[in-house]
Amino acid sequence: QKEVEQNSGPLSVPEGAIASLNCTYSDRGSQSFFWYRQYSGKSPELIMFIYSNGDKEDGRFTAQLNKASQYVSLLIRDSQPSDSATYLCAVTNNFNKFYFGSGTKLNVKP
Amino acid sequence: EPEVTQTPSHQVTQMGQEVILRCVPISNHLYFYWYRQILGQKVEFLVSFYNNEISEKSEIFDDQFSVERPDGSNFTLKIRSTKLEDSAMYFCASVAVKSFFGQGTRLTVV
Numbered sequence: 435q436k437e438v439e440q441n442s443g444p445l446s447v448p449e450g451a452i453a454s455l456n457c458t459y460s461d462r463g464s465q466s467f468f469w470y471r472q473y474s475g476k477s478p479e480l481i482m483f484i485y486s487n488g489d490k491e492d493g494r495f496t497a498q499l500n501k502a503s504q505y506v507s508l509l510i511r512d513s514q515p516s517d518s519a520t521y522l523c524a525v526t527n528n529f530n531k532f533y534f535g536s537g538t539k540l541n542v543k544p
Numbered sequence: 545e546p547e548v549t550q551t552p553s554h555q556v557t558q559m560g561q562e563v564i565l566r567c568v569p570i571s572n573h574l575y576f577y578w579y580r581q582i583l584g585q586k587v588e589f590l591v592s593f594y595n596n597e598i599s600e601k602s603e604i605f606d607d608q609f610s611v612e613r614p615d616g617s618n619f620t621l622k623i624r625s626t627k628l629e630d631s632a633m634y635f636c637a638s639v640a641v642k643s644f645f646g647q648g649t650r651l652t653v654v
Contacts, residue, residue: 477633483642483643529639530575532579
């Protein structure tokens with residue numbers, strides 16, 4: 435069974451701080467990695483995707499991938515209360531099938 | 545921003561009845577997916593559809609489930625004989641480089 439593991443949280447950070455979300459995966463064949471944000475009762479919304487080892491930045495968000503260690507992380511700089519949501523990590527090897535983690539609940543306190 | 549549209553937003557059905565959930569994916573996308581999310585649980589992959597045929601399906605996607613793309617635009621998920629445990633949010637998604645989820649259909653089986 436291919437697993438994607440995330441700490442369920444909640445992760446609480448003060449407004450303006452950096453939130454660090456982590457995800458590990460079991461399938462070494464995984465090639466593409468996605469971070470989604472899901473507000474309660476809503477559908478997942480893509481934040482970032484990353485394919486290559488290293489960092490990828492998009493605004494306040496940075497995704498970090500380390501295939502050797504089989505982890506991918508998401509950093510949110512200058513966290514805002516509106517960032518409070520559940521963050522889902524998803525992986526795929528060939529776009530035929532995606533595996534999702536259970537998500538980490540982030541709580542940004544004003 | 546392109547959109548994936550799902551209908552209905554909420555469907556209540558009696559156990560044993562057939563339901564059809566509808567999705568209009570983004571037209572130039574290549575991969576289409578159905579996922580489900582039972583309340584409080586992780587997003588689970590059901591099936592992927594590429595080049596007008598199923599490319600992969602999960603163990604959840606048994607003979608009670610079927611998918612079609614009848615007219616080149618709509619993408620449907622049929623559940624032939626619903627069970628109580630089919631109650632969940634069902635999401636359609638489409639992928640080119642980015643992935644987009646529809647708003648979901650909340651299916652309640654009573």
